[in-house]
Amino acid sequence: MPNFTLEQIRECMDHVDKIRNMSVIAHVDHGKSTLTDSLIATAGIISMGAAGNARYTDTRQDEKDRGITIKSTGVSLYYEYGLNDDAKVGHLINLIDSPGHVDFSSEVTAALRVTDGALVVVDCCEGVCVQTETVLRQALSERVVPVLMMNKVDRVISELQCSGEEAYKIFEKTIGQVNELIHTFQDKRMPDLTVDPTKGTCTFGAGLQGWAFTVTHFARIYAKKYGGEVSYWTKNLWGNHFFNKTKNCWTNKSANEDGTTNERGFALYIMDPILDMFRYVLTDNKKKYGKLLDKLDIKLTVDDEAESGKKLLKAIMQKFLPAAQALLEMIVLHLPSPVVAQKYRAENLYMGPADDECCKAIKECNKDGPLVVYISKMVPTVDRSRFYAFGRVFSGTVATGQKVNIMGPNYVYGKKYDYFTKNIQRTVLMMGARVEQVDDIPCGNTVGLVGVDQYIVKTGTITTIDDCYPIRPMKFSVSPVVRVAIEVKNPKDLPKLQEGMKRLEKSDPCVLCIMDEETGQNIIAGVGELHLEICLKDLKEDFCNNAVDFTISEPVVQYRETVTAPTERQIMAKSANKHNRLYFEGAQISEEVLKAIEEQEITNDQDSKVRARMLADQFGWDVEEARKIWNFGPEGVTIMRNILLEATKGVQYLHESKEHINSGFQMVCRSGVLCGEELTGACFKLKDATLHGDALHRGAGQLMPCARAAMYGCLLVSQPRLLEPIYLVEILAPEGCMGGIYQVMAKRRGQVISEDPREGQPLADIKCHLPVGESFGFDPDLRAQTSGQAFPQCVFSHYALIDSDPLDANSYAGKIVVAIRKRKGLKEGIPQIADYEDRL
Incomplete structure (x- = not known):
């Protein structure tokens, strides 16, 4: 039975300074879910004996079978916490356990967007790995404050057989690696976020055995036992502080003049008692570990005393250094509450101006302000028929039955596309595999919403006012680059498959489900082999209920097309009625400009004069041309890496034709000339145009194909590459x-x-x-x-x-182009300028 009630959680939600929203992030197999069990057990949801083995936040059967986390799972926990027994205060911790495998990095991004702090777990034996760096970089880009858990200290003791001094060196090196990453990637406008054991932002322990400690915890013990300030002990228990037993004083030298050595404070006062406990229990020296238990005032139950070896050690260490106590100290004291975090996160999150009513409410974390909720992912219900929209209330209060405006990821401020007005059916709290219904949830908390899943595909912003900008879309560290095509064995099952694909696309932040009308292919794109395998299993078993038989093609890779040289001449294309002519030049966009676009220093919605000045001053563009950028493409993706600009003089009817030419440009960006893959790094300049005086003869049907043919011609003469x-x-x-x-x-x-x-x-x-x-x-x-x-x-x-050269059928790139064109059902062979000569 939990140690708290739903009423206690709801009451704590109104005290914003007592809330902590946090994610657990790490490399795969570094022990996140195992460690999380200690917090779940302390909240009374599972037993202390099961902590470490239950993996409560692994809610799917395949997660239990594979032993890895696949989906991030949220759980709200209530604790009475205080450093002194007589001053305990209720705290609400909204915790999200996220996957460590790189194929599921998008789940980490979704978790970080709705949290303010991150518990970074590192296996001391393996140190900082590639995914540790990835997830930490993501956290810092979201302005999420990290704290560190050095996990699997039991391996350092049992497997590596380290002494206290050797263990210290391993810990110091790993903390140094983490701090180097934090220093490199943290937002320079944020205060120093590096972790430091003396500040209490670093914990050491073993999640599987359910024990952990902070340096400050031991400092309080020794200050109470021997006297002195806690800060004095904290300073001496980490770093180059050694204890001279002869003179009974602290020194910064490891050796004395007489040749005797001094022992490091961390090794002598922290690691040695732990090493002794391990040694005595694992060698079954009851007399010696019994004395230690008496000294530490640890009382074992009858069941515990009947155990031996690792089981007994786990029971003792859980009582000696309970993991949840160390983690709670770090979470409550060193992770920010929503009222603190939203002050500096608001400018990164909200796309509107800083003096906007919504932005002010987000900064103040005002529960009486306009409602702003960001939905970061969709969580399937138990029967997989509907979805909970999981997210964070950044301002206002969301309530059951409330009428709200829903802005999808493709919504643009001021327009009505991807915009709906609906009622929320229910508001729920996510509790791992379960949900608990509540009437309303104020800002600063995570939330699950029922009844909006028909209108949100993956992410979205929900608000109660009309004049609200959306929350900025998330930037994923991975891309869905591995694809498979799916064919149903029975054509009657095609609608069921496509319905299943739509639901699969909702359920995963990074999977792409494409129903290509041109080629008739149903394509699923994932991050890697494992991600695709899980998605296809979910599609078959959960979203199609094992009722659809389909075949899966061999996995293929998503390539991109680009250009490597400017066109040496203008390419002219005629419309089908021969009344309109468009003259284009093409060029490649430099690496520096592409980097600025990726880092969103240059964007489509920027003021054109500011953007032009930046392109002219920093990248050497012609300022007049840079002012006339019409659009970026392709639309619908986070980073649009192609540019269309107008460099004409005195052309009539051009403004009325802009939309049609832009539509042709977007088609080219989505489907390049070589093999229909996405185009990147190309700039098209409209140099001249001859347009018919009658609008009837220069409509979309005439100008779109014309613009497309001209741009394809530019690509073919600009040394295209894959x-x-x-x-x-x-x-x-x-x-x-x-x-x-x-x-x-x-x-x-x-x-x-x-x-x-x-x-x-x-x-x-x-x-x-x-x-x-x-x-x-x-x-x-x-x-x-x-x-x-x-x-x-x-x-x-x-x-x-x-x-x-992809235009040479015998080259490596040419063979790839031929294979992709064949797979997509495009015209066979390598495309040539002659293929478009009826238009050029």
Whole structure:
């Protein structure tokens, strides 16, 4: 039975300074779900004995079977917390446990958007891994405050057989790596967010055994026992502070003049008692561990005393250093409440002006202000028929039956597209696999909404006022670059499949379900092999109820098209009625400008004069041309990497034709000339135009195909190239496996970019770049070549140029183009200028 009631949670929701919204983030298998169990057990939802093994936040059967988290899971917990027993105050912790596998990084992004703090879990033995860096970078870009949990300290003691001093060096090195990442990626307008054991922002422990401690916890124990200020003990229990037993004083020197050594404060006062407890219990020395238990005033139950070995050790350590107590101290004291966090997060979240009514309400975390809710993901109900819209109330109060405006991800301020007005049927609290209904939820809290799932595909903003800008869309660290095509065996089942695909697309923040009308293909795109496997399993079992038989194609990769040179001449295209002519030039967009677009320094909704000045001053563009940027493309994606600008002089009727030409541009951006893949890094300049005087003869049917043909012509004479997606692969392997790793990489066009031996261990960290197209079957191949000793982790890194001419059918890129065109049902062969000569 939980130690709290729903009424206590609801009451605490009104005290914004007593709320903490936090995510648990880490590399795969570093122990997030296991650690979370300690907090769940302390709240009374599961027993202390089950903590570490129950994995309460792994709610799906396949999560339990695979032993990894697949979907982020929210749970609201209530605690009475206070450092002194007589001053305990109720705190509400809205906790989200997120996945660590790179294929599910989008779930981490969705969790971070609705939380203000992040518990970063690091396995002390493995240290900072590639996904630790990814999730920490995401947290810092969202202005989420990190605290650190050094997990699996029991492995350092039992497996590595470390002394107190050796353990300290491992901890210090890992904390240094984390702080280096924080220093590199944190927003410079934020205060210093680096973690420090002396400040209490770093915890050490073992989630599986349910124990943890902070340096400040031990400082309080010793201050009470020996006297002195807590700050004095905290300072001496970390860093280069050694205890001279001869003189009975502290020093900063590890050795004395007479040759005797001094012991480090952390090793002597913190690690040694823990090491003694481990040694005595695991060697079954009842006399010695009995004395320690008496000293520490630990009382074992009859059931505990009957145990031995690791089970007894877990029971003792849970009583000696309860993990939840250390974690709660860190969460309550060092993570910000919504009223603090929203002051500095508002400008990053809200797309409108800072003096807007909604922005002010978000900054103040005003529960009486206009309602602003951001929905970060859709959570399927138990029967998978409907969805809870899961998100965060940033201002106002959301209530059952309330009439609200829903803005989808494609909504543009002032327009009515992707905009709905509906009633909320129910407001619920997410409690892991369960939900609890509440009447209303004020700002500063996470929330689940029922009845809006028909209008929100993945994310959206919900408000009660008409004059509200949406919350900024999330930027994912991964891209859905691996695709499969699905065909139903029985054509009658096609509507069921497509309905299932729509529901699958809702359920996952990063999956793309494309029903291509031109080619008749049903395509599902995922981040990697595992992500696709899970999505296809969900589609078949949950969203199609095992009622649809379908076949799945081999996975293929999403390439991109680009240009590498400017056109040497103007390309002219005629409309079908021969009454209109458009003259275009094409050019590539430089890497520097593309980077500025990706970092959203240059955007479509910027003031044109400000943008033009930046492009002219920083990137050498012609200021007159830069002022006449018409649009960016393709629309509907977070980062639009192509530009259409108008560089004509004295052309009549151009303004009336702008929309039609832009529509042609958007078609080109979505489907490039080589093989219908997305275009990136191309700039089209409209240099001249001859337009018919009668609007009837220069309508969309005439100008859209004309503009498209001209831009395709520009692409074909601008040295077009294909871009392929690249994984960054991090491999942990013994040094004797290097030959096998290099062999596998060479066979798959991979490049080893770094090789770092691990200090004190016969292991090395190898980082490589591997084309996504060559990654299928990579894991088993690598394990076969290294006798199962190498452990790879792939994370999407970037798109790289394929350095061969795609217009040559015998080149590597040309063969890819031919294969993609065949798969998509496009006209066979490599496209040539002659294919468009009836228009050019």
